[in-house]
Amino acid sequence: MKKRVIVLVLGIFLVNMVNAFYTNNDSLKMNLLKEWKRAKVYTDEYLQAMPVNKYNYRAVDSIRSFSELMLHLAQSNLFFGSMGTGAERISFGTGLEKRLTAQNKDSVQYYVDKSYDYVIESLANMDAAKIDEGVKSRMSEMPRYIWLLKGFEHQTHERGQCTIYIRLQGIRPPAERLM
Numbered sequence: 001m002k003k004r005v006i007v008l009v010l011g012i013f014l015v016n017m018v019n020a021f022y023t024n025n026d027s028l029k030m031n032l033l034k035e036w037k038r039a040k041v042y043t044d045e046y047l048q049a050m051p052v053n054k055y056n057y058r059a060v061d062s063i064r065s066f067s068e069l070m071l072h073l074a075q076s077n078l079f080f081g082s083m084g085t086g087a088e089r090i091s092f093g094t095g096l097e098k099r100l101t102a103q104n105k106d107s108v109q110y111y112v113d114k115s116y117d118y119v120i121e122s123l124a125n126m127d128a129a130k131i132d133e134g135v136k137s138r139m140s141e142m143p144r145y146i147w148l149l150k151g152f153e154h155q156t157h158e159r160g161q162c163t164i165y166i167r168l169q170g171i172r173p174p175a176e177r178l179m
Helices: 002-021 025-049 066-085 105-125 144-167
Strands: 134-136 141-143
Touching (some): 025 066, 025 105, 025 144, 066 105, 141 144
């Protein structure tokens, strides 16, 4: 039930974010930029909250470790950022989340920060006139701003999963950062 409420609230937030800020392409771009910057700071708080020796912690054996979740978030940011902004996608190489050398705290911090910096810089340099331009993938065609919103939703989802990992260490996760 709690999960459904969180998903509903997030959905309402995203719809309201688009409706409230979609006065023109420039303001939409600026508000998306503001939100991605806020998300980077919030995610960094999560990375700092998890003890260094617990980055490979798994809540159960069949799911990703904390570091794998965060590395998956980083890889996904690159995909959604590229689709949303049209910027040339940078690459961390294949199999990042399974790469043992990438799973320590410093490496995870590097890749996550680099992924947010990529989205933020690409969005800042994007021509606002193209923000509602349709972009086709293998699965569907959507305006660029929708790709960015889907990426925002995805990173929020992955970070949200990390809340449980942190709580299972007896640590209170970072407070909500809605502003």
